[in-house]
Amino acid sequence: MLHAKHKTGLVFFPAFDWAISPTHPEREERLLYTQDQVFEEGLLDIDGIFEYKPDLVTIKDVQRVHFCVPDPWAVMTESHFISAGGAKTVGMAVMDGKVERGFALVRPPGHHANRVVHGCRGFCNVNIEAIMIEYLRRAYGIDRVAIVDTDCHHGDGTQDIYWHDPDTLFISIHQDGRTLYPGSGFLSEVGGPNAVGTTINIPLPPNTSDEGFLYTIKEVVLPILDDFKPQLIVNSAGQDNHYSDPITNMNFSARGYAELTRLLKADIAVLEGGYSIEGALPYVNTGIILAMAGLDYDHLTEPDFNPKRYRQTDAVTRTIEQTSAKVLKTWRQRKMVAEALRAREDCHQRSRRIFYDTDQIYEVQAETIRVCDACAGALRIESTSDRRVAMLGVHLPRKGCPDCKAQAYEWYDAADHKQFDHIFMQDNQADLFLTKPKPAAA
Template sequence: MLRATHKTGLVFFPAFDWAIDPTHPEREERLLYTQDQVFEEGLLDIDGIVELKSDLVNIKDIQRVHFCVPDPWAVITESHLISAGGAKTIGMAVMDGTIERGFALVRPPGHHANRVVHGARGFCNINIEAIMIEYLRRAYGVDRVAIVDTDCHHGDGTQDIYWHDPDTLFISIHQDGRTLYPGSGFLNDFGGPNAAGTTINLPLPPETCDEGFLYAIEHAVLPILEDFQPQLIINSAGQDNHYSDPITNMNFSARGYARLTSMLKADIAVLEGGYAIEGALPYVNAGIIMAMAGLDYSHLREPDFNPDRLHQDPDVTRVIEKTCNYALEIWNKRAAITHTVRKKPDCGERRRQIFYDTDNILETQEETIRICDDCAGALRIDSISDRGVRMLGVTIPRKACSRCIEQGHQWYENGDRNHYRHIFLQDRVTDRYSERKD
């Protein structure tokens, strides 16, 4: 009888009541084929692979991460609570020691959801990984966390949430943003002035194959993880790098994904994208599950797999090598980068426009961070959408110093109600979320 080397938990939630439309790539069939494959292969009959039932997150869990405008119920459905709850279930089981590793095979996905949420972008409403992580920090005292996002699209929402957090290492491996949505995730995007270097982007050229992805893991991701020494490693396990995916341009295979998973040794994986519903997802997910459990995946292959078609161009290889070297340089020189960044007079300011492609909303945002050597810094966000809703959101970080606590409360109390329809305070020190009603 087969036995898993690492006890591995699975949560399935296909979200039957949530789809952008019946023929959209982001629909419930994404997971139904995977469930069938898992059952057909007998993976749940293997000693040490167990299925868990999804918990629910609550509104407080969401407000620990997001400013939802006007409120969470306006931007989520019950499926979002269950999807994020599936990640939370896996996280709790890992922390409780019920399982060693776990994979939340859930939808809707989440890695394009920013700290401020006016609606859906990139099929994402709330960031399910971030909600899970901040719950685990509050409930179990977890501090240093690494997130490795292997979705083909840059994890811009997760990057935004952790841009100023020196205790969260965010690494995104994705197709170059000059060639794919959301058009971000470049090498010089390395984090805010209080956390410079803890955001690492590895934009890879189109048509990167197994060779290129695994090179990036071995020569950039693993050395940085080793140096950072996280207590938890989270894999945002998007599967749209697959050679058959209909909306991307990469050449990764199911066996390559399994090898990546084996090398990464993530504690928790959470499903993100992946839209080759029949030809890729069942095989990629099976490979990830087998690799997490420590099982042999050497015979895993897709029905149409042809290695002769998936050779990496030497020019692609050279770009990947250069990208990895530059990312390591950023990591190793992060103290000097911080010093340089802080010399700029506007280093605590960030202005940008954010387009919600799913809901067709344009947000204009001005952000101010208090430069601080002692904590992540108090954060102030002034946000207005083209639908006329303006809000002020203030975050006091979970390990805030006394000066950042004071600054955060001043920003909150001094917000002009004549200018803002909503004024929110996210106080992570006391784990309280407030809205001024005066």
């Protein structure tokens, strides 16, 4: 009988009752074929691999992370509560010491969901990794967290949520945003003025193969993780870098994913994208499970895989090496980069236009951060959408200093319903979410 070197917990949630459309790439078959493969390979019969049933997250869990407009019920279905709950279940199993590592194979995904949510974008309504992380921080006292997003699409929602948090290292390895949705994730995106350097983007050229992905892990990601010294490593384990994926342009293999997982040694992995339902997902997920458990994956290969066909060119290799060198240079000079950014008069402000491609919503944001040397800073977000909804969201970080707490409540108390339809306070220091009531009609 096989024995897992590392006790590993799995959660499956295919979300039978949720799909954008019956033929959309993000549908229940994404996980059904994987479940079949796991059963056929007998992975759940291996000593040390355990399956857990997903619990649900609560409204409170969601509101630690998001300003849902008008409320969580309007942007989440039962499947979203369970999908995020599956990640939370695996996180709790790891933190309670029941397993060493955990993998949440759940859908709907979440890494395109920003702090403010008006609807669905990039197939994501709420950010399931962030909801899990903030729960673990509150319940277990975790402080420093590293998120390594290996989805082919830039994890712009996770980046947004942790843009101002110096205790969360966000690394996204993705296809160059000039060639793929959501069109972001460039080297210049390094975090807000209180957290410069803890946002790291590694955009890779189309047709990057195993060689290129594993180079960035070995030469860039692992050295930065060693410097940052996280207490918890979370892998946003998107699988749409696979050579057979229908909506991307990369050449990663299942064995390459397994090797990435072995090198990264993430405590928790959460499934994100991946839309080659039969040709990739069963093999990639099997490889990730084997690697997390410390089991041999040398036999793992897709039936149609030809290494020569999917080998990257010398030009791709040179681009990856040049990009990696720039990323490391910025990381090593992050204090200098922070000083230069803070010297700008407008460093405390950020304006953005956001398109919800799934729900066809246009949002405009005006963001103000209190520049602070003592904490992540009080944050004010004014958001309007073309649905004629205006919202003010005020965020106080969990380690907010007295000055930032005073500023946050000053913003909240002074807000007027004549200007905003919804006024929210996200006090993560006190673990409170406040909604300012509208005045009674005369």
